[in-house]
Amino acid sequence: MTDYSTSLRTDRCGDLRVGDVGRQVTLCGWVDRRREHGEHLAFVDLRDRSGVVQLVIDGAHDLRSEYVLQVTGTVRERPADTANDGLATGAVEVDTTDVTVLSTAEPPPFPLDDRIDVDEVVRLRHRYVDLRRPRMQRNLEVRARVNSAIRQAMEEQGFVEVETPMLIASTPEGARDFVVPSRKEPGSFYALPQSPQIFKQLCMVGGVDRYYQIARCLRDEDLRADRQFEFMQLDAEASFVSQDDVLAFISHAVSSATEAVTGERPGEIPRMSWDEAMERFGSDKPDIRFGMELVELTEVFADTGFRAFQAPCVKGIRVPGGADLSRNRLDDLTEQCKQWGAKGLVWMKVEDDGINSPVAKFLSDEEMGALRSTLEAEIGDLLLIVADERHTVRHVLGLVRLELGRPPVTEGGLHFLWVVDFPLFEGLDDTGNPIPAHHPFTMPHEEDLDALERGDLLDVRSRAYDLVLNGWELGSGSVRIHRREIQEQIFAVLGIGAEEAQTKFGFLLDAFRYGAPPHAGFAFGMDRLTAILAGEENIREVIAYPKTQSGADPLTNAPARIDEHHLTELGLRILPPTD
Numbered sequence: 001m002t003d004y005s006t007s008l009r010t011d012r013c014g015d016l017r018v019g020d021v022g023r024q025v026t027l028c029g030w031v032d033r034r035r036e037h038g039e040h041l042a043f044v045d046l047r048d049r050s051g052v053v054q055l056v057i058d059g060a061h062d063l064r065s066e067y068v069l070q071v072t073g074t075v076r077e078r079p080a081d082t083a084n085d086g087l088a089t090g091a092v093e094v095d096t097t098d099v100t101v102l103s104t105a106e107p108p109p110f111p112l113d114d115r116i117d118v119d120e121v122v123r124l125r126h127r128y129v130d131l132r133r134p135r136m137q138r139n140l141e142v143r144a145r146v147n148s149a150i151r152q153a154m155e156e157q158g159f160v161e162v163e164t165p166m167l168i169a170s171t172p173e174g175a176r177d178f179v180v181p182s183r184k185e186p187g188s189f190y191a192l193p194q195s196p197q198i199f200k201q202l203c204m205v206g207g208v209d210r211y212y213q214i215a216r217c218l219r220d221e222d223l224r225a226d227r228q229f230e231f232m233q234l235d236a237e238a239s240f241v242s243q244d245d246v247l248a249f250i251s252h253a254v255s256s257a258t259e260a261v262t263g264e265r266p267g268e269i270p271r272m273s274w275d276e277a278m279e280r281f282g283s284d285k286p287d288i289r290f291g292m293e294l295v296e297l298t299e300v301f302a303d304t305g306f307r308a309f310q311a312p313c314v315k316g317i318r319v320p321g322g323a324d325l326s327r328n329r330l331d332d333l334t335e336q337c338k339q340w341g342a343k344g345l346v347w348m349k350v351e352d353d354g355i356n357s358p359v360a361k362f363l364s365d366e367e368m369g370a371l372r373s374t375l376e377a378e379i380g381d382l383l384l385i386v387a388d389e390r391h392t393v394r395h396v397l398g399l400v401r402l403e404l405g406r407p408p409v410t411e412g413g414l415h416f417l418w419v420v421d422f423p424l425f426e427g428l429d430d431t432g433n434p435i436p437a438h439h440p441f442t443m444p445h446e447e448d449l450d451a452l453e454r455g456d457l458l459d460v461r462s463r464a465y466d467l468v469l470n471g472w473e474l475g476s477g478s479v480r481i482h483r484r485e486i487q488e489q490i491f492a493v494l495g496i497g498a499e500e501a502q503t504k505f506g507f508l509l510d511a512f513r514y515g516a517p518p519h520a521g522f523a524f525g526m527d528r529l530t531a532i533l534a535g536e537e538n539i540r541e542v543i544a545y546p547k548t549q550s551g552a553d554p555l556t557n558a559p560a561r562i563d564e565h566h567l568t569e570l571g572l573r574i575l576p577p578t579d
């Protein structure tokens, strides 16, 4: 047990129990709540990080919400009829004799009650008050526990913590960089790291063997519930390892973090190939907590006379009990599917007297029968079908599945999943150049090197893998290319010329001249893992000082203008806004 006594207090408020009855204690904390009993008796709940305890104060004192007090008194048992079972200290109270006001306080800008919803901007503007709430205190503790468990797990496995710089040249993660102007070299800029990717690979060339870091990464992307400009990653890299080794290292780390928070260690994390994930769930981060999987129907409609189903791929999902969805909702969903890229969405309600669907009359009895049995349809179900190119069908039905079936991320337990065998390229851009699915240092699958040679780029799988938790992508990693010639070949395929490659990543290519070990690594988002473990749907709840959805910090007013003098020093001039 940690000793929390200091020169100013003997105990923490929330730690007092019946065993302390009779002790004289000195406590410090904030006035949480105050109830008057007549003119000269007050009940005050005093709060610190550990919780609250009831003080009974005799005599007149001007004590208001959030005043900071130091009090001395004797712990006594509460009369049975006033004990509070809902409170850890509910069996006792402190008969207070001395009260010192250490600090007065203006009325708080919002009630510090976890049950009351407060506007987020107001919370963030006064984050120092918001952090006093038990929910935030608990979240910060969960976060610290996750960090500590991860550090310990990595160290147990022989990883060495190495810090990498924040002011660097651009990183290749594919997002927009945050840049910092150089004063010494006006017109030149540092980039803030999107990840320590290149440095950790250089550590491998440097013989570090097993590197890790709880690293701050910055990406200038639109913010969402699971995304902030700056976020923390467990970043790791190891030499002389295979994909299996990395998966084992990281599984150990996330399992240890989970155990540290929940008390239970998850079982072995299952693996699924990217192709299977796309076929069954229409997503490379499948949420395996619920069914409604995508079912192949292409064969069922191979000879169909129904034009809309004469497509390279037909798939459907069964929404159990979905037949009561309203016509309006189905029309909205169809419209949504068109926006997601499909030509349309076919719906069928399985009713007592048969299938109710606008397209029923276009399908034969055999087709109807095969459809029902393939989808294992039951009365009351809704069947949703999309026909199109395979990648469109998977993408759109994957989104429909989430839209109709996905539980909140914090419900239904913790379902980790490794997704492996990603394609090396996720498609071609407008100019015909392939788009790398991960960063350009990812090793192609040995078996697919021929396809790479032949130029069948979309058939090339990579040694890349992702970790998914309840449908959130926690992180990704890969076996890296450690040979200069393969790296140059990949740059060439990506349309990165020799000169551009040398300018951007010359230091990595150069390093590979001097003996690079085979290596592989991974990084996952600590904020996302912590949020789910803390039962929060938004990562902002587990970050002490987050930005709002629009990227602002209402507490410090960042981002803010800087003065002319500073701009001049940096060689910058602000252009008028263009619209």
Ligand code: ASP
Pocket (backbone or CB within 6 Å): 173, 194, 195, 196, 197, 236, 476, 477, 478, 521, 522, 523
């Ligand atoms: N650097 C990658 C990322 O931040 C992870 C990795 O490949 O290790 O997503």
